Amino acid sequence: MVNTLDQVTIDLPPARILAVESSCDETAAAVVENGRIIHSNVVASQASLHAQFGGVFPEVASRQHIRTIYSVIDQALKKAHVSLSDMDAIAVTRGPGLPGSLVVGMNAAKGLAIASGLPLVGVNHLEAHLYSAWLYEAGVQPKMEVEFPLMALIVSGGHTELVFMEDHLKYQSLGTTLDDAAGEAFDKVARLLNLEYPGGPSIQKISEGADDEAFQFPRAWLEGSWNFSFSGLKTAVLRETQKIKASRRPLPVPEMAASFQMAVVDVLVEKTIKAADQFSAKHVLVAGGVSANRRLRQEFQTRSKLHVHIPALDLCTDNAAMAGAVGYQRFARGQNDSMDMDVLPNWPIAEL
Ligand code: KG4
Ligand code: ZN
Numbered sequence: 512m513v514n515t516l517d518q519v520t521i522d523l524p525p526a527r528i529l530a531v532e533s534s535c536d537e538t539a540a541a542v543v544e545n546g547r548i549i550h551s552n553v554v555a556s557q558a559s560l561h562a563q564f565g566g567v568f569p570e571v572a573s574r575q576h577i578r579t580i581y582s583v584i585d586q587a588l589k590k591a592h593v594s595l596s597d598m599d600a601i602a603v604t605r606g607p608g609l610p611g612s613l614v615v616g617m618n619a620a621k622g623l624a625i626a627s628g629l630p631l632v633g634v635n636h637l638e639a640h641l642y643s644a645w646l647y648e649a650g651v652q653p654k655m656e657v658e659f660p661l662m663a664l665i666v667s668g669g670h671t672e673l674v675f676m677e678d679h680l681k682y683q684s685l686g687t688t689l690d691d692a693a694g695e696a697f698d699k700v701a702r703l704l705n706l707e708y709p710g711g712p713s714i715q716k717i718s719e720g721a722d723d724e725a726f727q728f729p730r731a732w733l734e735g736s737w738n739f740s741f742s743g744l745k746t747a748v749l750r751e752t753q754k755i756k757a758s759r760r761p762l763p764v765p766e767m768a769a770s771f772q773m774a775v776v777d778v779l780v781e782k783t784i785k786a787a788d789q790f791s792a793k794h795v796l797v798a799g800g801v802s803a804n805r806r807l808r809q810e811f812q813t814r815s816k817l818h819v820h821i822p823a824l825d826l827c828t829d830n831a832a833m834a835g836a837v838g839y840q841r842f843a844r845g846q847n848d849s850m851d852m853d854v855l856p857n858w859p860i861a862e863l
Pocket of ligand 2: 636640667668799800828829
């Protein structure tokens with residue numbers, strides 16, 4: 512391995528982690544040093560396979576993971592110029608996620624751990640999304656260090672979670688979605704507007720330059736609670752499309768997409784900033800696939816008085832480097848798992 516001078520001080524023992532991630536429809540492996548430095552981060556996306564279904568087809572996902580997982584792991588080791596014997600531990604996503612997908616990564620990681628004698632660490636995929644904020648490419652100094660206490664928003668295809676973090680690995684889940692996840696809402700509305708899967712990037716693209724106040728779509732503020740709800744918004748978009756189609760007018764897709772996107776962004780940004788204020792957070796962190804959204808990134812940066820950490824685009828969507836980052840935090844504190852470890856498809860962030 513090329514030795515990188517880690518300019519960021521760590522108060523835990525150094526370690527190199529091979530990480531494996533297969534919770535949904537990306538097969539991924541990475542080599543991460545000290546939970547922060549990315550030596551490789553290989554992602555084999557299945558998006559084009561699932562596009563024909565308008566969403567992730569679990570059976571197809573798990574078969575595809577089986578086809579690609581070993582070559583993805585090989586590529587991750589090769590790109591980092593290392594072999595298994597250079598590693599200190601193997602981290603693997605244990606949940607939450609699709610059971611049939613999780614099992615493929617888990618079995619591959621267990622096989623490698625048995626063959627190499629390396630310790631195994633199971634990681635929570637939501638924690639992993641948060642830890643993407645600590646990662647950086649070998650040789651690139653992070654612009655600003657993350658400071659605790661922290662208000663964090665995880666927005667992905669399967670989850671919307673507002674989490675208060677007092678310190679490393681200390682989470683207080685404040686709110687979640689009562690119905691659709693933010694990314695799920697993007698995917699479902701994209702389908703209503705005949706846009707390609709995954710819906711988030713399609714909606715972002717077609718919204719560029721369009722009037723985002725053309726439609727007054729509802730915002731579910733759920734005052735007095737830190738929870739979220741997006742199903743009413745999705746239904747409002749559906750009703751509008753039905754109304755326009757009934758009157759035989761063409762669908763103003765860019766304006767509808769932009770107005771929908773703005774309604775989601777408004778709620779996510781305002782509630783997170785309010786929570787950060789009430790909990791006296793020092794910094795804000797936004798992670799998960801939807802944090803790749805340009806409008807969301809812009810609005811967080813302009814509306815928040817606190818520094819907002821949002822990972823680089825390739826670290827927002829599912830990847831294994833983030834599993835390596837949280838795997839390091841656990842391994843360095845002696846929190847290894849046994850070979851009996853099983854996947855936990857509904858694993859909440861603050862448990863175990
Ligand atoms: O974190 P992720 O890769 O997988 C899960 O853990 O779910 O998130 C995928 C989700 C999808 O719903 C996708 O539509 C959404 O993230 N997404 C976006 C953007 N890029 C991906 N949503 C809005 N804007 C984007 N640019
Ligand atoms: Zn994810």
